[in-house]
Amino acid sequence: MEQQSHRLRAELRALYEAAGRPTLSQLAKQGAKQVPPMPVSVGTVHSWLNGPAVPGTDKTACFLALVAHLHSEAATHNSRYRPRSQAWWGQVLKQARQERDARRGGRPRTTDPSGPPATGPVTLPSAPAAFAGRTAEVEEILLWLEPRADKSQGPVTVAVSAVAGMGGVGKTALALHAAHQASARGWFPGGTLFADLHGYSAQPLTEPEQVVGRLLHAMGVRGRDLPDGLDGKLDVWRYTLNTLARAGTPLLLVLDNVRNPEQITALLPQAPHRAVITSRHSLSVLPVHQLRLNPLTEEEALALIHAALSVDDRGAERVHTQRDAAAELAGLCGHLPLALRIVSALLREAPERALCDHVADLRAASSLLDVIAYEGCDEAGRPYALRASFALSYDHLPQPQSRLFRLLAKVPGDRVSTRAAAALLDGSTADARRLLHSLERSHLLIKEPADTERPLPAEDTEYWTMHDLVRLFAREYGRETATADRRDEALDRLRAHYAEGVLAAAGHLSPQDDTQEAPTRFTSKAQAVTWLETERTTLLIAATTAPKKHRLFRTAGLLAIIYNEMRYFEDAVTLSQQTIEICREDGNQDTEAAAWNTLGSALQSLHRFDGAIEAHTRELAIRREMNDPEEECSALTHLGMSYAGRRRFDQAVQAHTSALELARTTADMRRRAEALNGLGLTLREMRQFDEAISCHTQAGEIYRELGSIRGEAESLNNLGLNFQDVGRFTEAVEAHTRDVALCRERGDTHNYANALSNLGLSLHAVGRYPEALEKHQQAVDMLRDQRDPRGEGGALVNLGRTLEILRRFDEALAAHREAAQLLADAGDLVWQGRALQNAGVVLRHLARYDDAMDHQLRAIEVFDLADDWHGAAASHYNIGTLYRATGDYTKAADAFTRATALFRQTDDAVHEAHALLCLGIVEAVLRLIRLRRGRRWR
Numbered sequence: 001m002e003q004q005s006h007r008l009r010a011e012l013r014a015l016y017e018a019a020g021r022p023t024l025s026q027l028a029k030q031g032a033k034q035v036p037p038m039p040v041s042v043g044t045v046h047s048w049l050n051g052p053a054v055p056g057t058d059k060t061a062c063f064l065a066l067v068a069h070l071h072s073e074a075a076t077h078n079s080r081y082r083p084r085s086q087a088w089w090g091q092v093l094k095q096a097r098q099e100r101d102a103r104r105g106g107r108p109r110t111t112d113p114s115g116p117p118a119t120g121p122v123t124l125p126s127a128p129a130a131f132a133g134r135t136a137e138v139e140e141i142l143l144w145l146e147p148r149a150d151k152s153q154g155p156v157t158v159a160v161s162a163v164a165g166m167g168g169v170g171k172t173a174l175a176l177h178a179a180h181q182a183s184a185r186g187w188f189p190g191g192t193l194f195a196d197l198h199g200y201s202a203q204p205l206t207e208p209e210q211v212v213g214r215l216l217h218a219m220g221v222r223g224r225d226l227p228d229g230l231d232g233k234l235d236v237w238r239y240t241l242n243t244l245a246r247a248g249t250p251l252l253l254v255l256d257n258v259r260n261p262e263q264i265t266a267l268l269p270q271a272p273h274r275a276v277i278t279s280r281h282s283l284s285v286l287p288v289h290q291l292r293l294n295p296l297t298e299e300e301a302l303a304l305i306h307a308a309l310s311v312d313d314r315g316a317e318r319v320h321t322q323r324d325a326a327a328e329l330a331g332l333c334g335h336l337p338l339a340l341r342i343v344s345a346l347l348r349e350a351p352e353r354a355l356c357d358h359v360a361d362l363r364a365a366s367s368l369l370d371v372i373a374y375e376g377c378d379e380a381g382r383p384y385a386l387r388a389s390f391a392l393s394y395d396h397l398p399q400p401q402s403r404l405f406r407l408l409a410k411v412p413g414d415r416v417s418t419r420a421a422a423a424l425l426d427g428s429t430a431d432a433r434r435l436l437h438s439l440e441r442s443h444l445l446i447k448e449p450a451d452t453e454r455p456l457p458a459e460d461t462e463y464w465t466m467h468d469l470v471r472l473f474a475r476e477y478g479r480e481t482a483t484a485d486r487r488d489e490a491l492d493r494l495r496a497h498y499a500e501g502v503l504a505a506a507g508h509l510s511p512q513d514d515t516q517e518a519p520t521r522f523t524s525k526a527q528a529v530t531w532l533e534t535e536r537t538t539l540l541i542a543a544t545t546a547p548k549k550h551r552l553f554r555t556a557g558l559l560a561i562i563y564n565e566m567r568y569f570e571d572a573v574t575l576s577q578q579t580i581e582i583c584r585e586d587g588n589q590d591t592e593a594a595a596w597n598t599l600g601s602a603l604q605s606l607h608r609f610d611g612a613i614e615a616h617t618r619e620l621a622i623r624r625e626m627n628d629p630e631e632e633c634s635a636l637t638h639l640g641m642s643y644a645g646r647r648r649f650d651q652a653v654q655a656h657t658s659a660l661e662l663a664r665t666t667a668d669m670r671r672r673a674e675a676l677n678g679l680g681l682t683l684r685e686m687r688q689f690d691e692a693i694s695c696h697t698q699a700g701e702i703y704r705e706l707g708s709i710r711g712e713a714e715s716l717n718n719l720g721l722n723f724q725d726v727g728r729f730t731e732a733v734e735a736h737t738r739d740v741a742l743c744r745e746r747g748d749t750h751n752y753a754n755a756l757s758n759l760g761l762s763l764h765a766v767g768r769y770p771e772a773l774e775k776h777q778q779a780v781d782m783l784r785d786q787r788d789p790r791g792e793g794g795a796l797v798n799l800g801r802t803l804e805i806l807r808r809f810d811e812a813l814a815a816h817r818e819a820a821q822l823l824a825d826a827g828d829l830v831w832q833g834r835a836l837q838n839a840g841v842v843l844r845h846l847a848r849y850d851d852a853m854d855h856q857l858r859a860i861e862v863f864d865l866a867d868d869w870h871g872a873a874a875s876h877y878n879i880g881t882l883y884r885a886t887g888d889y890t891k892a893a894d895a896f897t898r899a900t901a902l903f904r905q906t907d908d909a910v911h912e913a914h915a916l917l918c919l920g921i922v923e924a925v926l927r928l929i930r931l932r933r934g935r936r937w938r
Contacts, residue, residue: 004095005054011084011092012067013049018081019073023299030069031062047136054096064089120191120244120251121218127180128173130307130341133300137163137291141178144289145274147187147250160268162277162286165293166443166467167200167389168338171278172256174293179254179276190244190251190273193218199259200280200392208266212237215253215267234266241269250274259396261286280393282441295467301330301340308344318347318355325355332362333372334469342374342384369472390473393442403485404435405444408466409474410487411494412545413538415448419459423497424490429459436464444470455526460534492550498535498542499552502559505532509562525747532562540571544578554582557591560598564605567750567788572602593622593631600638607790607827609646616642633662633671637678644682647867652682673702673711677718684722687870687907693722710751713742717755724762732762750791753782757795764802772802790831793822797835804842813842829866833859837875844882853882873902877915884922889929892922 016022031040040062047053048063055063067089074081144161163171176194183192193215197206209230216226216233219240226233244251250272255264258279265286268275277288284290296304305326306319319326333339347358365371373385397405407424408416416424422432439445448463466474478487504521505528522528532539539559546553560575576599583592600615616639623632640655656679663672680695696719703711720735736759743752760775776799783792800815816839823832840855856875863871880895896919903912 004092004099008054008092008096009049012070015067015070015074015081015084016049018077019070020077022070022073027066027069030066033065044135047139053136053139054100055093057097060090060093063093120189120249121220122183122192123218124179124183124192124194124254125176127176130304130311130344131173131177132303132307133296134170134174134177137174137293138178138181140291141174141276142182145178145182145187145252145276147272147274160275160277160286160288161291162279162283162288163291163293164279164282164443166336166470167280167393168336168386169293169295169443170337171280171293173337175254175256175276175278179252182252182274188250188252188274190247190249191219192252192254194254194256196256197258197263199257199263200396201257202392205259206263208263209233211255211263212267216240230266237267241273245270245272248272252276254278258283280443282443284441295335296330296337296340298327298330298335301333301335302326304337304340305330305344305347308341309347311348318351322355325359328359329355329362332359332368334467336386336467336469338384338389339372339386339469342372342386345374345384367472367476368469369476372469386469387473387476390444390470393444394473394477397439397442397444401435401438401442403481405439405474406478406481406485407487407490408439408445408464409471409478410491411538412542414468414471415463415465415538417460417535418462418464419457420494420497421464422459424494426490426493433459433462436462440464444474455524456530456534460531463534495542495546495550495552498539499550499555501531501535502539502552502555502562504528506558506562509565529566532566536563536568536571540574543575548582548585553578556582557595557598560595560602564598564602567605567786569602569605572598573606576602589622589626593619593626593635596622597635597638600642604642604645607645607829609642612642613639613646629662629666630668630671633659633666633668633675636662637671637675640675640678640682644678644685647685649682649686653679653686656682669702670706670708670711673699673706673708673715676702677711677715680718680722684718684725687725689722689726693719693726696722709742709746710748713739713746713748713751713755716742717751717758720758720762724765729762729765733759733766736762749782750786750788753779753786753788753795754791756782757791757798760802761798764798764805769802769806773799773806776802789822790826790828793819793826793828793835794831796822797831797838800835800838800842804838804845807845809842809845813839813846816842829862830868830871833862833866833868833871833875836862837871837878840875840878844878844885849882849886853879856882869902870906870908873899873906873908873911873915876902877911877918880915880918880922884918889922889926893919893926896922 027045028040040059044053044059045066048055048066064086068086071083074083141161141163163175165171179192179194182188195206195211195214197211199205212230212233213223213226216236217223221236221240226236241251251269251274253267253269253273253275255267255275255277258264258277259281261283264277268286268288277283277286282290282292295301302319302323309318329343330340333343343358343362347353347355350358362368362371369385369387373387376384394402394405404421404425408421411420411424418429418433418436421436422429425432425435436445436447440447444466446465446467448465450458450461478485482488501521508522508525508528509532522531543552543556543559556575557579560572560579563569563575564572576595579595580592580599583589583595596615596619600612600619603609603615604612616635620632620635620639623635636655636659640652640659643649643652643655656675659675660672660679663669663675676695676699680692680699683689683692683695696715700712700715700719703715716735716739720732720739723729723732723735736755739755740752740759743749743755756775757779760772760779763769763772763775776795779795780792780799783795796815796819800812800819803809803812803815816835820832820835820839823835836855836859840852840859843849843852843855856879859875860872863869863875876895877899880892880899883889883892883895896915899915900912900919903909903915
């Protein structure tokens with residue numbers, strides 16, 4: 001139906017993302033920069049990006065200017081977006097317009113306000129004074145209101161649009177704004193009528209007989225001419241509508257604040273007339289076009305505050321000059337139009353006061369609902385107060401829904417699944433879903449879009465949440481009824497539900513035992529992982545806030561191990577620290593030591609090596625106090641790994657050697673293999689490659705005998721990297737190929753991605769560049785999906801090296817720069833330095849010598865911070881080649897001298913020889929230069 005429109009929107013959205021998501025106000029300003037200026041609103045830009053609007057012919061130049069600006073921004077962000085030509089954009093825009101015009105009957109939407117005079121009555125209240133945003137929604141309503149849109153498309157079957165949404169979201173303002181626009185365009189010469197049904201109001205509900213009487217009175221029918229009873233009045237109403245239709249004078253009816261369909265069903269007109277309904281309830285039983293209204297975007301919220309303050313010239317610039325504070329203010333208001341109008345009224349009363357002071361007032365308030373309030377009511381008698389507005393919806397809830405509403409406000413986190421809600425209610429998922437849907441129809445609850453691709457049952461993929469201010473309101477009421485609601489019992493059931501899920505998932509994810517049988521709560525590891533990822537924030541909050549005696553609180557240690565394995569390291573740190581506190585109170589040394597181990601592992605993964613060393617030292621002390629040599633051996637291995645990360649290699653070797661001695665004493669082959677792998681990694685960092693190869697070979701043989709696929713794969717990976725270091729590339733390819741196969745067999749997606757990246761390195765080394773490129777790209781994509789910025793950064797460095805050898809320098813540079821940023825954010829100084837170093841090499845190929853020099857110098861700074869003298873040596877060598885290429889042989893000699901010394905310091909004889917050779921060449925050149933100068937002087 002809308003293929004070209006979707007194509008245009010999807011491409012524009014992709015370009016917008018590639019450009020770093022600039023603010024909509026920045027994009028809107030592009031129109032004003034044109035000659036002549038072509039102003040365009042923030043809302044219009046929003047509707048171009050998100051639908052449903054397609055730029056009109058009068059906006060073509062503005063749209064193309066916006067596209068050109070986004071192209072420019074995307075280039076500065078080094079994105080991989082493939083730019084389109086202006087001709088391409090123009091063609092797709094043209095096709096999208098043609099598609100839109102066909103949908104409207106073969107012609108563009110009428111924008112000329114002129115039309116037949118509005119001869120009929122108009123009872124609309126005034127248009128909202130400070131309406132802002134909602135461009136897409138207004139466009140959608142007008143598309144359905146336009147009477148002439150159906151002339152070439154047959155009869156219109158749906159003549160009514162229903163605007164639904166939570167209290168305070170701006171339904172009435174939108175309906176009135178659209179109705180005034182339609183009336184001004186002369187679309188409804190039969191009249192534009194308005195009726196407030198008081199569905200959610202302090203006033204009594206308006207009955208259908210009252211409404212139809214008022215409508216007929218507005219149409220000029222005298223009261224004494226109306227028959228008694230509803231049926232008679234409806235007959236006159238229908239007769240009046242038919243008369244107008246035959247005369248070609250359609251009418252627009254706006255029915256505001258409807259509570260239930262019975263109020264309006266008999267009043268709804270047929271084409272050519274139109275109607276707009278507003279309600280806090282989804283009136284799905286009616287044959288109407290539904291438009292669900294959500295809170296404003298940040299840009300729209302700022303625009304509304306600006307419009308409200310601009311009523312007074314003194315406030316016109318407050319939003320522009322204090323944008324950050326205004327954005328924070330809008331966020332505290334939840335981007336709700338009613339809240340924004342109330343706060344704007346308060347701001348107008350203090351025109352000299354800084355917006356940040358108002359923000360401070362809101363943050364300091366005991367309840368936001370106390371301060372987002374203003375004296376008085378609107379023209380419909382509705383109070384200017386959020387609490388009162390929400391109460392009008394809450395007061396009409398049946399008891400089961402109102403209890404669930406209050407309970408949901410206290411669940412850990414800000415969302416709950418259908419299954420969790422069933423546990424909260426101690427009922428079935430079917431009953432829970434029914435009540436949840438009822439709250440959603442009342443717009444007190446929001447159902448998140450379902451992710452049907454997740455491998456979980458529907459009750460585990462349906463999630464429900466509340467607007468922040470609605471949750472605050474529900475908590476207030478919940479405090480008053482906590483005992484009657486049996487809230488503590490309900491929350492205990494919910495915590496038990498989460499604890500059972502954690503225990504069930506652990507059976508699929510235990511990192512200690514490859515052969516452990518999994519329980520039946522989840523049918524697969526994929527289900528368990530998906531549930532743990534989806535519920536991660538909720539589980540973290542629930543586990544850390546549960547009563548200390550509750551079993552969920554005491555699953556924190558297990559959950560820490562799981563999230564550490566899933567690479568959610570910050571969560572593992574938090575949960576491990578909680579577990580340590582529990583164990584100290586209980587005197588449980590064994591579990592405390594395990595928690596110190598998990599904490600150290602997580603901190604090491606975050607490159608917080610000092611903290612990791614402390615954690616593993618604590619673990620080691622407890623194991624020695626317990627006289628547990630097997631676990632003491634593991635603690636020593638973990639401590640050695642942390643020392644190596646901190647580049648304290650002598651202490652690392654000592655710890656690993658002690659672990660090996662203990663493993664020999666206890667005849668524990670698995671721990672011996674772990675210690676051998678740890679020692680081998682340390683020896684590789686010390687550039688003692690032959691000894692490292694021996695360690696990893698022994699470890700691999702032990703793991704193979706034990707049947708540990710995970711351990712064997714890890715040993716093969718380490719072995720392959722060492723083979724590369726010593727130039728045994730064919731053996732490296734073989735080792736990494738076996739590693740890839742074992743990781744695939746085990747279903748270990750993270751190590752599989754790393755294995756692919758390392759296999760790509762070895763393929764690169766033997767000249768199989770296309771295959772290497774493929775492996776590197778696979779690894780980058782997988783690690784990005786797994787949210788591993790450090791792994792992704794390393795894989796990008798490897799990808800960039802292969803792109804460089806293929807002379808795809810621009811792509812290589814982009815890969816290295818992206819890697820450097822990821823690794824800097826992850827705190828991995830060594831690999832960040834390598835990324836900068838490699839980017840400098842690529843820039844040298846591009847003859848961008850100043851930029852290349854800058855990257856090498858930055859790399860040296862990073863290597864110095866990491867105490868990585870070998871990395872610094874390589875960058876000094878690269879600087880020497882740069883000076884040599886630009887003819888500055890004196891500085892080149894100095895750089896090669898430094899490189900030679902550092903390579904010698906790190907026992908790298910091969911690269912030391914390379915640096916000496918280059919040093920000899922530039923010194924020879926310098927001697928020749930001096931000789932030639934001497935001859936010219938004589």
